[in-house]
Amino acid sequence: MKWRNRRASNNVEDRRASGGGRPTKKLGGISVLLITLGAMYFGVDPKIILGLLDNSATQSPSTQQSSYQPSAEQQQLAEFVSVVLADTEDTWHMLFQQQGMRYQEPKLVLFSNSVRSACGHAEAAMGPFYCPGDQKVYIDLGFYQQLKTQHNAPGDFAQAYVIAHEVGHHVQTLLGISGEVHKAQQGLPPAQANQLSVKLELQADCFAGLWAHHTEKAKSILEQGDIAEALNAASAIGDDRLQKQAQTS
Template structure:
């Protein structure tokens, strides 16, 4: 992927290296106090390796997905206020800022023309280990996510190392796809989709709430493809093999493959991000169409 000559976004909040509080893992790990149980480890394995917001972050509370409506999220102590705003100077920070800039320029152009909505640029927070978000505590084990409450994307870039070592994936375009998937959730928020899904999930059974989450995640996959298609058209960012790497990674983090890997069997009703085949399908839909209206997973 070509990115070195592209401009860098200054909408990056660099918290790496700060001394943070211990992450409020119970908000995300699922049930129980103290150390992580087997169930929590499975959840972290499934969600932490996936490209998308934790579905429980989307609806603002783990209890809605775990069926533990009586549980309370622990408050975390405030984090230090010092942080570096603007473009980071290290190579990974430069890469993230360049991908964010490409998303800004593409979506500023196509979102008004294709969807009649102005693009509002989100912040992207880089952090190490743990930090605080508008959706509660954030931990590296959760993977990248978008918080609709503060309209920020949170990324511990150690996730990219995990992609390469645990999934056999990696490569600049695969990493850009991860970031752009999270921006896809921001697009959903701007379109008013996330609040509607949240309201529907609050009335739904656990299985139906999970099914809605799958549609949200697959749409974000598709929107990442829409970004890539339009970035390629405008800036010729892709190099041979880039798309194949992204598709291979999308397949690798399908719920069915992750569940099979983690527990030896598959439970479709518990899917929250979509199967390998679905993730490949919707990424390809966005790549081939380049159109937001091709990504309506709620009509299919």
């Protein structure tokens, strides 16, 4: 993917050198499982319930100021992410303007190990995520190593797809799609509610495809093998696949 010497976004918030407050009260594993199953039974997104519970926990600000110094590779990844985010901004500003609407740019938060968001406390193991509560995308850049080694989905375009997918969730929030889906899930059996969640994830993939199409058309960013990288990443770590696995496990 051709990304160097292009505009970088000003909407990157780097929290890698600071610790995110951690909850001092933890729920036991069984309690978390019961709450999650109960939420699914009533058609409520378990992430919302767990986020609310986490927000209610007593917080202790981190007393450990990290001496984190990004490696050259990590710093290059941060620059790469900011360029990809800028590309999504250009694409969605154009598409929203074509529909007579105004696009509101999300922030992208870089963190290390754990982070606080409006959706609660998150660990790096959760992978990249979008929080509609603060309209921010969160990513620990260490995820890209997992993408390569654990999920067998290497390549810079695969990495870019991850960002574009999460920005796709932001677009769904702005358009009211996410809210409508969550409303429709209320009272549905878990299987049907999960089907709607899978469709929401697939639409975020589609929106990532719109980013790729329009960015390539405007800036000629693609190199040989890039599309295969993105498709491989979508197949390997797409949220719809993970949700399907959770439903059948």
